[in-house]
Amino acid sequence: MARERIVSAAEQAADAEQAAGALRPGRIDEYVGQRDLVERVRIAIEAARARSEPMEHVLLHGPPGLGKTTLAHVIAAEMGTRAYVTSGPALTKAADLIGTLTKMQANDVLFIDEIHRLPTAVEEYIYPAMEDFRIDFTVDSGMHSKVVTIGLRPFTLIGATTRAGLLTQALRTRFGISHNLGYYPVDELMTIVARAARLLGMPELPAPTLRAVSERSRGTPRVALRLLRRVRDFSQVRAKGSLASRVVDDALALEGVDALGLDELDRRYMRTLATTYGGGPAGIEAIAASVGEDSQTLEDVVEPFLLQAGFLARTRQGRRLTDAAFRHLGIEPPPREGALYE
Numbered sequence: 001m002a003r004e005r006i007v008s009a010a011e012q013a014a015d016a017e018q019a020a021g022a023l024r025p026g027r028i029d030e031y032v033g034q035r036d037l038v039e040r041v042r043i044a045i046e047a048a049r050a051r052s053e054p055m056e057h058v059l060l061h062g063p064p065g066l067g068k069t070t071l072a073h074v075i076a077a078e079m080g081t082r083a084y085v086t087s088g089p090a091l092t093k094a095a096d097l098i099g100t101l102t103k104m105q106a107n108d109v110l111f112i113d114e115i116h117r118l119p120t121a122v123e124e125y126i127y128p129a130m131e132d133f134r135i136d137f138t139v140d141s142g143m144h145s146k147v148v149t150i151g152l153r154p155f156t157l158i159g160a161t162t163r164a165g166l167l168t169q170a171l172r173t174r175f176g177i178s179h180n181l182g183y184y185p186v187d188e189l190m191t192i193v194a195r196a197a198r199l200l201g202m203p204e205l206p207a208p209t210l211r212a213v214s215e216r217s218r219g220t221p222r223v224a225l226r227l228l229r230r231v232r233d234f235s236q237v238r239a240k241g242s243l244a245s246r247v248v249d250d251a252l253a254l255e256g257v258d259a260l261g262l263d264e265l266d267r268r269y270m271r272t273l274a275t276t277y278g279g280g281p282a283g284i285e286a287i288a289a290s291v292g293e294d295s296q297t298l299e300d301v302v303e304p305f306l307l308q309a310g311f312l313a314r315t316r317q318g319r320r321l322t323d324a325a326f327r328h329l330g331i332e333p334p335p336r337e338g339a340l341y342e
């Protein structure tokens with residue numbers, strides 16, 4: 001997508017800078033929320049450390065911006081080892097993978113982001129590496145070919161993906177821990193924003209301000225931190241340093257972000273479905289053509305949050321806008337004649 005949306009969960013250049021800095025939690029005690037996952041990880045780390053073994057392989061799946069990369073680094077820190085970071089699309093050749101694995105020390109972490117995009121030819125080397133800490137590769141071909149085995153030091157593979165469904169069964173079953181990260185409730189986002197504000201050297205934020213930022217963050221820490229930075233700039237330049245919740249409203253209204261964290265593209269999608277298609281049901285291709293966006297973009301970056309917020313329903317006949325969405329747009333919902341028969 002060409003345009004960078006402030007409420008997009010995808011990582012943007014400014015986020016990477018901030019992530020590299022002090023905002024990303026370094027230790028497990030600083031990692032907010034995802035309680036079940038954190039508990040599983042704590043137990044696995046403690047057990048592994050007691051046995052002087054690497055932690056189990058972990059698969060983290062869920063929407064972008066929810067803390068998968070952060071947790072991989074946290075696990076390495078808690079294990080007292082290093083994290084090697086790569087990604088599915090970056091590992092184009094088996095040699096790239098082998099090079100990294102042979103460099104790693106005992107109990108280090110290999111983090112593979114977007115692991116669903118790992119090339120098949122590389123994936124095959126991962127299986128014995130994960131299971132038996134060895135790599136088998138064939139030298140020469142035809143009659144003189146032979147298999148050479150390289151032993152590896154024990155390591156932990158942490159895979160992250162937004163599309164767990166695209167993983168092969170063979171790969172998925174090789175992870176000891178597989179966990180789906182969910183969206184964060186507002187109170188947890190408030191904790192994350194308060195901590196980030198402290199680290200950014202901002203004065204303590206009043207609770208209504210923390211709430212105002214968090215409620216617009218679509219359940220996503222990455223979005224919350226980005227909104228916080230915009231609010232900080234606006235406060236400094238346009239509001240004499242005030243951090244009242246009204247400043248959040250003004251700062252984010254300027255960005256086209258409304259009280260629920262919807263932006264112009266979300267509203268355009270909803271208005272199109274409301275007015276052009278009478279609330280639906282309508283097919284995604286038709287909606288995309290009317291909105292003037294590509295359908296994959298709408299499916300990836302607009303619909304998940306509208307579904308989660310209860311503004312959109314996906315039915316067999318197509319997308320349908322809910323009454324709550326009509327109310328949010330300030331448009332009278334149409335009478336639902338067929339409602340009884342749905």
Ligand SMILES: Nc1ncnc2c1ncn2[C@@H]1O[C@H](COP(=O)(O)OP(=O)(O)O)[C@@H](O)[C@H]1O
Nearest residue numbers: 019023024032064065066067068069070221222
């Ligand atoms: N549980 C959490 N507690 C505190 N901050 C978090 C948490 N999860 C994510 N963050 C913040 O949000 C940002 C995005 O998280 P990241 O790990 O990059 O997400 P993902 O890899 O899932 O896309 C991080 O830089 C971090 O500062």
Ligand SMILES: [Mg+2]
Nearest residue numbers: 068069070113
């Ligand atoms: Mg990530």
